[in-house]
Amino acid sequence: MNSIGAWGAAMVAGAIYVIHPQEIHAEGFTGADFAIWETTAQDSFIQTSITMAGVVFSHVAPEKSACVDNWYLVDGQKAARNAHIRRTIAQYDGYHPSGTILAILLEACGPLN
Numbered sequence: 001m002n003s004i005g006a007w008g009a010a011m012v013a014g015a016i017y018v019i020h021p022q023e024i025h026a027e028g029f030t031g032a033d034f035a036i037w038e039t040t041a042q043d044s045f046i047q048t049s050i051t052m053a054g055v056v057f058s059h060v061a062p063e064k065s066a067c068v069d070n071w072y073l074v075d076g077q078k079a080a081r082n083a084h085i086r087r088t089i090a091q092y093d094g095y096h097p098s099g100t101i102l103a104i105l106l107e108a109c110g111p112l113n
Helices: 005-018 031-035 039-060 062-076 078-091 097-109
Strands: none
Touching (some): 031 078, 039 062, 039 078, 062 078, 062 097
């Protein structure tokens, strides 16, 4: 694994956690908890998480940052991407939503190593 691998993943995860209300920092916060939020709150969480991932990627893997932006925003895909992310979080509802979002981004744009 190169220098971006573990360190970059830790930076992305840390950045995602830093910008959300204390409730989601609590141990045990899962996709099941996320699922009961209003759609607008879910969309805000998703957009903020993706924005922060893009910011971190811009420092550790600039090509990933561009990929994230293109995947999420280009051609008016934001609503469709949010729906896909909500479905995936629901499918893996035992996991923290931020981890699921990061996995989706890495699937879309490739690994950090």
